[in-house]
Amino acid sequence: MLDALSAETRPGMISALSRSVALESFIALEAYVADRTTEYAAALTATRMSPSQSPIGSAALGRRLVAVLAKRLVGSEAAAAEQLLKDVADSVASLSTSAMVVHPLQMGWTGSNLQASDIPPLLAFAGYKEEKAWSQLTHLWMRIEGQQQARVSLKGIFEESAEFRHHAAHRPDAVLPLPNLLTLPRNVAHFACSFDLLMCMGFHALRSSSPQNQVPPPSAASSKMRRVVHGPKGWSELAPDSGRSVKRSASLEDAIKLARSRALKNAECLIVSAPSGRLCEWSYPAFA
Structure with a gap:
């Protein structure tokens, strides 16, 4: 539909359509990441890993809960807030035991929307070093695309998608570049694929580890x-x-x-x- 637009199309229609594509693409990505991190948290809990074995450590697990909790409580109904606090208390208590209970909040993001800076801490749960997280994602994306050399980084693509979403949400008259909009849904899907596969690869290594034998997460370049x-x-x-x-x-x-x-x-x-x-x-x- 987007590539059928012409210069004669009413500007208001172009603006509304482009804003809708930008918003819906990124909202879908945020919903996907939220759903998957809930599943990741359950999978980590099922490993019965001790907090000391966690790649990010028990202190960081506690800090992430505190950072995200306040945002989630705002606007929550009383019953939902009460259950949330109970679940968080169980997760905090597990940090002093031999089997941690990972709460999805620990894999949440602190701002209103998912940002590029939120991704490395999430990949740290799967054992990847934060400073190399985007490099690993770009390498995996290259493998998915069948590229030998990346023309751009996946981080740049993610940041462009987030920027489009911000403009679409806060500028009612925004008209986003048509060539970028044509590739936006595809770019968002490829980021989701790269992120999910890298997390699963890291979690598989964690699940295969033991206190005596820590298995490092596999390199995306060799996937x-x-x-x-x-x-x-x-x-x-x-x-x-x-x-x-x-x-x-x-x-x-x-x-x-x-x-x-x-x-x-x-x-x-x-x-x-x-x-x-x-x-x-x-x-x-x-x-x-």
Whole structure:
């Protein structure tokens, strides 16, 4: 729809449509990250890891709760606030035990909206160093895109998306650049994919660790991408790196099922693309 716009289209319609794309794309990303961090928190709790084994340590876990709690309590109904405080108290109490209870608030963000500065602390939960978090994300994004060398950083793409969202929310007359808007939903989806896969890779390493044997998180640059794509003869499963078709299936469901089993065995990422080339599904089967 966006690429059908012309110079003769009413300016008001262009402004409203561009603002809607910018807002909805980033709101969807924030909702996705919030949902996934809730699942990450549950997965970390299930490992029964001690606070001292956590990559960020018990003190940082407590500080993150304090930083995010006040924002979440504002505007909460009394019953919801009471339950939230109870859950937070359980999480705080667990910091002095041998099995931590991770609350989703510890993976929340302190501002009104998700910012680039919020991402490295989240990746630290999965064992990645904060100062290298965006570099790891960019390397993984390059693998997903099949690039040998990144033209821009994923951080720059994220910051552009966040800036568009800010302008769309606070400037009713904002008309955002059409070429950027055409790629915005795709960029947001690729960030979500890179972020989720890197978190899952790190958590898989944590889950495989023990107090005597700490397994470091894998480097994004060495990650393997198994792909499922649509072709003239149905759905093809492509092997990592070589791109060689190893299996063709008539249905997408069968193709994903077979590819997932191989990705699980080899600790690979699984990327599924729609017939249009749009990224439509991803997973790291080793951390289900």
